[in-house]
Amino acid sequence: MNNKTAVLLMAFLLSGLLTGYGTCATDKPSANKVPALVETGWLVKHLGDPEIKIVYVDDWPSRKAEYDSKHIPGSLYLGIGALLSSIGDGSFPPNKSVFESAMSKLGISKNDHIVLYGFKAKNIFTFSTLWLLDYFGHEKFSYLNGGLEKWNRENRKTSGESTKIKPTRYKTGSPDESIRADAYYVLMRLKEPNVVIVDVRGTDEYTGENNPETNRRVGHIPGALDMGYFTTNFNDNGTLKSVKDLKAIYTEKGVTKDKEIIVYCQGGLKTSNTYFVLKYILNYPNVRNYVGSWGEWGNRVNFNWYPAEQ
Numbered sequence: 199m200n201n202k203t204a205v206l207l208m209a210f211l212l213s214g215l216l217t218g219y220g221t222c223a224t225d226k227p228s229a230n231k232v233p234a235l236v237e238t239g240w241l242v243k244h245l246g247d248p249e250i251k252i253v254y255v256d257d258w259p260s261r262k263a264e265y266d267s268k269h270i271p272g273s274l275y276l277g278i279g280a281l282l283s284s285i286g287d288g289s290f291p292p293n294k295s296v297f298e299s300a301m302s303k304l305g306i307s308k309n310d311h312i313v314l315y316g317f318k319a320k321n322i323f324t325f326s327t328l329w330l331l332d333y334f335g336h337e338k339f340s341y342l343n344g345g346l347e348k349w350n351r352e353n354r355k356t357s358g359e360s361t362k363i364k365p366t367r368y369k370t371g372s373p374d375e376s377i378r379a380d381a382y383y384v385l386m387r388l389k390e391p392n393v394v395i396v397d398v399r400g401t402d403e404y405t406g407e408n409n410p411e412t413n414r415r416v417g418h419i420p421g422a423l424d425m426g427y428f429t430t431n432f433n434d435n436g437t438l439k440s441v442k443d444l445k446a447i448y449t450e451k452g453v454t455k456d457k458e459i460i461v462y463c464q465g466g467l468k469t470s471n472t473y474f475v476l477k478y479i480l481n482y483p484n485v486r487n488y489v490g491s492w493g494e495w496g497n498r499v500n501f502n503w504y505p506a507e508q
Contacts, residue, residue: 232311234478235438236340238349241313245271251310254317254346255281255324261317270315270349271357274304278323284330288380288466288490289498294370297334301368308336308369315342315349319436320428325470329487332477333378335371341474344437377473379460379486381499387460388420388505394453395419396461398427398472399492403464406508411464413496417508419462423451427463427471444480455482462488462495 233240244250254265254273265275280300284293306312312331316324324341331339342349350356387393397418402408404424406416418424430447433439439447453459459476461469466489476482495504 232338233340234474235343236313237343238352238354241270241342242354249309249311251304251306251312253304253312253314253327255314255321255327257316257318257321257323264317267358268356269358270346271355272361274361274363276300276304276327281323281327281330285326285466285489288488288494291373291375291378292330292333292489294334294373297330298368298370302366303363305363305366306368307366309338311338311340312336313340313342315345317346319345319347320432321345322467322471325474326467328474329377329470333374335374344435347436377486379488381490381494381504384419384460384462384488385504387458392456393458393460395422396425396453396459396472397422398425398430398461398463398468400426411493413492415496415501415506417506419495420505420507422462423453425451425472427468431471431475438475438479441479444475448476448480455480458484458486460486460488462491464491465493466491
């Protein structure tokens with residue numbers, strides 16, 4: 199290799215590092231054909247790209263007022279009503295027609311690269327939208343690391359103008375049932391040595407000391423690991439932890455690539471964050487979201503058949 203070739207190669211590699219994936223980059227391109235995690239610097243360089251749709255996902259309580267006054271230029275607004283109606287409570291698969299309607303109203307097409315973010319970096323509805331996109335076969339989606347909080351800390355350009363929308367006729371792909379679990383599926387795998395169940399709610403709900411959702415029973419699914427989604431996956435500033443740190447945290451708990459991982463919370467929303475980290479940051483091949491979660495296991499199942507621990 200001559201000197202000129204070496205210099206060009208080094209410049210190419212550095213440009214990929216600077217514009218690609220930031221401090222929490224995955225080891226290889228994600229399964230959805232675009233970087234699953236993008237940094238603010240990357241998005242700045244792609245503002246205005248016609249194939250990229252930036253979506254601000256609302257929170258609870260609503261942050262619509264904040265969107266109206268200050269958002270990333272070109273952002274579309276997605277309320278949580280359509281999201282919750284689509285994902286449901288786990289009794290049935292997610293609602294395809296509701297999801298298609300929501301995407302159509304935003305002017306999103308099947309080939310668009312969707313970049314999602316929320317007002318708060320830890321917005322669980324942002325990750326739930328990512329999971330739905332994955333479930334319904336959308337091939338190109340990314341999460342903006344740090345969300346609007348990080349964007350504002352860096353004094354990036356914002357806008358209060360509404361984004362013009364041209365509605366589309368969005369059609370989903372075939373639902374991917376390999377990333378969803380129901381109560382019976384979980385029950386049949388409670389004693390499987392190659393299956394790990396992860397409770398992402400937090401220690402107080404895991405132990406039953408706190409019951410904020412007034413469930414009929416408290417505790418956790420037998421054998422589940424206590425790995426609260428925020429303390430496990432996020433830094434204090436709202437950005438995702440590095441690949442190195444995340445890999446060490448999960449490996450220490452026995453959550454490894456060679457096993458099937460089932461994640462649950464109260465209603466299948468917080469789970470989506472851990473699902474995203476395992477599948478798209480750490481490249482775990484077999485991760486499922488138990489959408490019904492404790493809202494189902496702690497209330498709507500036959501307690502004689504579906505056991506619980508405290």
